[in-house]
Amino acid sequence: MPEGLLERLDKGPLICAEGYLFEAERRGYLSAGEFVPQIALEHPEVLAQIHRDFRHAGSDVIQAFTYNGHREKMRVIGKEDLLEPLNRNALKIAKSVATEPMDGLPDALIAGNISNTNIWDPDDPEACAEARRMFDEMAGWAADEGADFIIGETFYWAAEAEAALAAIRSVGLPAVMMLAPMANDAMQEGTSVAECSRRLEAQGAAVVGMNCFRGPQTMWPLLSEVRAAVSCPVAALPVPYRTTAEQPTFFNLNDHGNCQCPAPHGRTFPTALDPLYCNRYEIRAFAERCLAAEINFLGVCCGASPVHIREIAEACGRIPPAARYRERMENHFMYGSNERIPGAYKALGDRA
Structure with a gap:
């Protein structure tokens, strides 16, 4: 049998490229703000190439691009009938790229993906029940299409993360659970990120950690607390932007202290963050810091480019195919x- 998630982590770091939302938008195949991955149906060849570029740079995982591909988001854009075809096609594309020959690389692992629903409300039982149904159907499609494991990510409600984990566990696949606290540095219920991670591990998550919203500088303090709170592998997938203690997430970053942004919507997020980008060497330094702390499920989230993944791969001692083209x-x-x-x-x- 091919090695799975935990077998590979036992041997060393595992690299997981994310950031498909911003990368597809930069290439002109996805609408910012709306952020629905219709590219899986409308331009599957482009999505396959994005996966291919990240694998070439060193990603060990091809994650199906189903972030925001849930029932509620499809209702928002009036295309709920495309929900299942979008999910299944995204998974098929991921599988095809994961197993195609590439410079002698082993097959990549295939990850399904479920994420924050943006409808979770502890005061609205029906909204929570609807979110659980959405998790169940997406986890089921990932299992049907042969995912090796499922990533549940970008949760800022602890209870929503636990519901997503239950859905993943119900289909018998390992779960990588990643949290994304807002600027208050805690889950919306007030639970610390470390305590929520500890609970997720106790409930059967194979890997816990953090992704999105925060750049390396503001993710690290919370991430180090997670590492101290759990015994399982820990994930670290920041956004590649220079978030600060005053502005800990990329949602409210000012352009070098200038509150006036020329974007039509008046803020840097999500389409005018360019001057606030981390360079590749900053991402490598973050990866090295993680490795020294035994945080070994590594990647970059929204804003990632293949060069960031190459830097992480080289920090891990790898020579990915893209290393041929380093400066x-x-x-x-x-x-x-x-x-x-x-x-x-x-x-x-x-x-x-």
Whole structure:
């Protein structure tokens, strides 16, 4: 039998690329704000290439792009009839890329995905029941289509995360559960992220951790508390943006202190975050910090590009196919050390 999630984690770090929402939007195949992954039906070849690019960069996991592909979101855009075809097609695309030959790489693991529903309300039992039904159907489709495990992610309600975990466990697949607290640094019920993670582990999660909303700087303090609270593997998938103690999530980031943003909607999130991007070396440093703390399910969430995944892979001691194309500044026409570069051009580099 092929090695599964825990077998691979037993051998070392596991890299999981995410960030498909922003990457598909940047390529012109998804509407920001709405963030519904219709690309799985409308442009499956583009989605397959996104998966392929991240695998080439070092991702060990191909995660089906079903984030926001749940019944409530499909109702919002008036396309509920496309719900099951979207989910199944996304899973089929993930499976096809995970198993296609690529530079001698082993097959990637296939992850199903369920996420925050944005309708969870502890004061509305019917809303909670509807969210549970949504989790059940999506987990069922992931199991039907051959997922190796399911990622439940971006939960800011502890009880919603527990409901998602129950749905994943009911189909017999390992669960990776990731939390995304808002700016108050805790789950919406007031439970700490560490305590919620501890409960999820006790309820059968194979991996617990955090994803999205927070960049490396503001994810780390909470993540380190999670690592201390649990004994299972821990996941760390930040967004690649420079969130701060004053602005701990990317939802309210100012553009270098300037509250005025030229975006039509008046804020940097989600389409004017570009000046606040972490560079690749910052992402690598975060990965190295995680590895030193024995946090070994690693990736990058919304805003990720393949180069970030390559940096994580190399931090893990890997040589992914994309490593062939890492920078070679020694051959740059002004800043290089290559003997063929004329001295006059090197001098230009000092003045440019």
